[in-house]
Amino acid sequence: MVALILRMKPHSPNRRTVLQLLAALGALPVDALARQQPRGAAADRFSGRPDSGSRTTGSHHVHPGGYIQDALEAAATDPDNKRVIVHAGTYRPKAKGQALIWFNSRHDGITLEAEGDVTLTAANPDIADRKAPSYPAVVNHVVYFGDGISRRTVMRGFRITGANNFTTGSGDRSPIESDEVRKTPFFFADGGGIKVYARSYPTIEQVEVVDNYTSPCGGGVSVEHLDQVQNSVLFRDCVFRNNRTQITGSAVDVLHGSRAALENCLFTGNIANLGVDYVGMLSGGEYHTQNGSGALTVFARSRVSVTRCTFTGNWNGVDDDGTGSTYVDSIFWKNTLAGGISEGGRYEIDIIDSSGVRGSFIHGDINDLRRTIDAKANRFDPPDPRFDAAFVPQAAEYAKVGYRPVRRSS
Secondary structure, eight states: OHHHHHTSOTTOTTHHHHHHHHHHTTSSOHHHHHTTSOTTGGGOOOOOOOEEEETTTTEEEEOTTSOHHHHHHHHHHOSSOOEEEEEEEEEOOSSOEEEEEEEOGGGTTOEEEEEEEEEEESBOTTTSOTTSTTTTBOEEEEEEEOTTBOTTOEEESOEEEOOBSOOOOOTTOBTTBOTTSOOOHHHHHSOSSEEEESSBOOEEESOEEESOEESSSOSSEEEEOTTOOSSOEEEESOEEESOEESSSOSSEEEOSSOEEEEESOEEESOBOOOSOOHHHHHHTOOSSTTTOOOSEEEOTTOEEEEESOEEESSBSSEEEOSSSOEEESOEEEOOBOOOOOOOSOOEEEEESOOTTEESOEEESSEEETTSOSOTTSSEESOOOOOBOTTOOBOSGGGTTSSOOOOOOOO
């Protein structure tokens, strides 16, 4: 099997991740994986000139043509000004690498805020390989939150897009994370829009994660705390739209031993299970093969808190193998979107421990896949919410449940 994979075409979209998984499972020598690494990948860095801080305004500013990472580094060493404002425009990578921007412990306490319409993208067609399936993406993740980040670190108001299963790097050496932090294969491959890794618990507000693709998992966001749970990453007033993934967690993937809180968020148009579960095939058990995975996937030993969120028009709603998760005052409505390969029907919720599902409105082809949810604590098959263009329900019954868009203050 290893020999077959090594003979796969160099630009095969899953080849690199399969190699990483084989190395992690001990089935492939590490030096064999290193030989597959693009030359110079261990030294991927971005540099440039932000419109650096104004001590009169108490902020560091970045305008189109400037480099956000440089402003983050300036704020990290600034004892007084920990706010970085990014002005309207589109910001893209200047070189191939692992992330457009990244946060580590030295960046803890920084607020990164968009002023006006700001798009952060993984794509740069000017430097991308036009023959690669990952074109035009040139970074693994648009935004990376690494070890040592607390809730004091805030990202607010951005549109994050353009990830397309580009991967570079291997082993425990990385330009965006300490060598002391263990790197799993999913450190490199998952979380096209946002990757949250190790002891990292940022606050992410009013962010739209849209049109990202990864393989194997976490097209929009991947949360991987490595069983080092001290808090949860907080997503507040966010939108996850039109993200796609080969296997699990098309919008948000919460890997084993991780925590996430989602408040007033919208999930729509996200599709999982676009291809075979090669991770499960390599590790001895494919994941939820019959009905597939949801826009939100929660693995065993993990937990989420979902409050006043809306899931509609996705390939499945939520699959949750964890314990202690809560889904409160949320809407699950017709998550029946086609696109994946699983043969079974589409579902709203697939959950093992359903004790925390309450006050939610649920309707689709299959409301409760495992038949574990308390029908008295929730409302099955309610009236049509009559969503408007912003997915605000117009039906009076939904006045206290589901997502509501939040007007930006900037």
